[in-house]
Amino acid sequence: MLKIYINNETSTLKSVVLGVADQFGGTPSLEAAYDPKSKEHIRNGKFPAEEDMIMEMTGFARILERHGVEVYRPSLVKDCNQIFSRDIGFVIDDKFVRPNILEKRVRELEGIQYITDQINPGQLLKAPDDTRIEGGDVMPWNELLFVGYSNDEDFNKYEVARTNKAGVDYLHAQFPNREVKAFELNKSDVDPKENALHLDCCFQPIGTNQAIIYRGGFKRPEDYQFLIHYFGKERIIEVDREEMYAMNSNVFSISPEVIVSEKSFVRLNDILRERGFQVEETGYMEIAKMEGLLRCSTLPLLRE
Template identity: 55%
Template sequence: MLHLNIKDETSKLKAVVLGTAKESGPIPLPAAAYDPKSLEHILAGTYPKEEDMILEMEAFAKVFKKYGVRVFRPEVLPDCNQIFSRDIAFVIEDKLIKANILPDREEEFEAILHVLDKMDPRNILYPPNEVHIEGGDVMPWNDYIFIGTYTGKDYPDYITARTNWQGVEYIRKMFPSKKVKSFELRKSITNPKENALHLDCCFQPVGKDKAILHKNGFLIEEEYEWLLAYFGKENVFEITADEMYQMCSNVFSIAPDVVVSERNFNRLNRWLRAQGFTVEEIPYAEVSKQGGLLRCSTLPLVRE
């Protein structure tokens, strides 16, 4: 049996689902792009090759192995992009919540049924249809659950708007003992430097009391200021618009003192080391062209 346990973003990781790039299918047509960064690379002819992404994900798997983490992989579906396992489900405390994702990604959830079979079925939650919520927007952090959302009236017009107000309310109802704090994110279908697809595209806690943050990812300045005050300015690494575009806030913590990061994030990796972190650098720039990075590729199941 898997005893689910996720209370924060950084405690020592014991078990995780890591996505797969195998058989990820042909280059999508521009009309089928889910986000502006993928669209940009489709149009430029620089969309990533499957074999390059497989190599990058294997480098990630190697780091997990080094730290003794139990790694599950999805069953490989032909012609299906299964890299971003964070989009299909997420864990808070001892509950796994199925994300109500874009309908054409439903089969991705079925590809991890062999993992769900190891859990108590009473701990798997299936939100009602009107609830839209994705793992990239949800961050348990001790007493808090931070959630990225977009509640504008034009929500239905944005394929990049992923978590709605019903999603925030659902989490509030399911976890009454937690303080649920939501953040309005800036959305753009056309400009990847102006689009925070998920909360983890512009914010992520690291260690016990530090965070990576990008001001322009937040629509409401007070909400950004709240995070800055909560962590303390001296504990926050501010990333630029270009670094947000490169996905600098989408690193992944294996332990409070161990962060997996992209090898080209020079400024961030220097800062992390200066703060006393062990930084495991891996190549992930090809996967990044699809608008997601390290945190997006993982579904943590158990932390200490």
């Protein structure tokens, strides 16, 4: 049986599912795209090419393997975008949650079936039909569980609203040992600079007691203020609107000391190094055109 356990976002990573870009189906139609940043690049003729994304993901995989991480890849589902494995399942403690995701993405689940088949059935949870959750909105953080979501009004209005209140309530019921802190996110189906597609597009813990935050991603000021108070302002790295758009908060922690980041994030990477982190830089800006980056393309299975 496959061992799974995730307590937080940064403990030393042992195994992970990294998405694949092969046979992803090419540039979709505007109607088929389901986030504003992809639509922007479809319109301007700059949607990423398959070979470029394969190259970027291969570079990321090599970094993970160099740090001793066991890397699983989804089996190929032809003409299906399988890059962002974060959203289609997630591990909290010793449970693997199979959520209900956007209808346009359900074929992605076929690619990780061989992985979930190796997990003890008693550790598999299937979210109820009335819930919607995507893994980019879910962040275990020791005694807490951070969750990004949309209220019913926004959830029914925006295609980019991916986690609903029923999903938050489900997680609260399944993990009573954790305090669930749920944050409403700002959404836009048309402007990627006004859209926090998932929680990890505007916030992510790093190290043992620090975080990267974009204030404008949070619909309620008190949610942003909670995080500032929780981590402490001196342990926060604030990113601006353009940095959020470039996905600066979507780095990926291999351990409390090692962070994988996009090589173009010069300001962020300099700050991380100043704070003592080892920064593994890699190119991921083609994948970023689809409103996801390093965290989005990973599904951690086991951390120390």
